[in-house]
Amino acid sequence: MKINVLAFGVTKEIFGSSTVSLELTNDATIYNLKYVLEQQYPRLKQLASYMVAVNNEYALPGDTIHERDEIAIIPPVSGG
């Protein structure tokens, strides 16, 4: 399946874009997504940490991704 990934803050600079398109297997998990992204964008591994959000909620590594889910990479937050 093809998914779009939203990027914010420093990840937007790492991706060179506010959204990137990826091809994942149909039962892919957050863990699989992070692996694919880190292969393509090794600078992700230099971040202090980063989370993945699915449909506006923080996701866990074992959560499954579905086609049409809204996926976003959440680098360390710094609001306030």
Added chain:
Amino acid sequence: MSNTQIVLSKETLNIQSCIDWVMSPESGGIDVFIGTVRNATKGKSVLKLDFEAYEPMAISEMEKIAKQAFEKWPVQKVLIHHRTGLLQIGEVPVVIAVSAAHRDAAFDACRFIIDTLKQTVPIWKKEAFEDGEVWVAAHP
């Protein structure tokens, strides 16, 4: 929720209207936290800050924090306003206002809200220095 007001804004925050919104005849006190843009980070001059938000998730995470504050303390109204965009030194990126019958609840809830916001709400700031720009907290 009429006891909660959450706003992400590109415009200057109006502190007085934030305070007015949480005020009620039942309140015995209001606690307000006002974040301001500081002119330096670790001894280095900061020129300005640029705030970016993942807006729908930032709103829902701020709603969760407000809900938790109501569960933890007997507070009456909770307001969280946060800026996006470019802010100059001394400008206000965040206002949190909490009213309660008694001050302990208002103080504790206000502190909990700003501390949790800084940990969970998907908002990012980029600091601009004389010699470049840095996304705060991005790298170890």
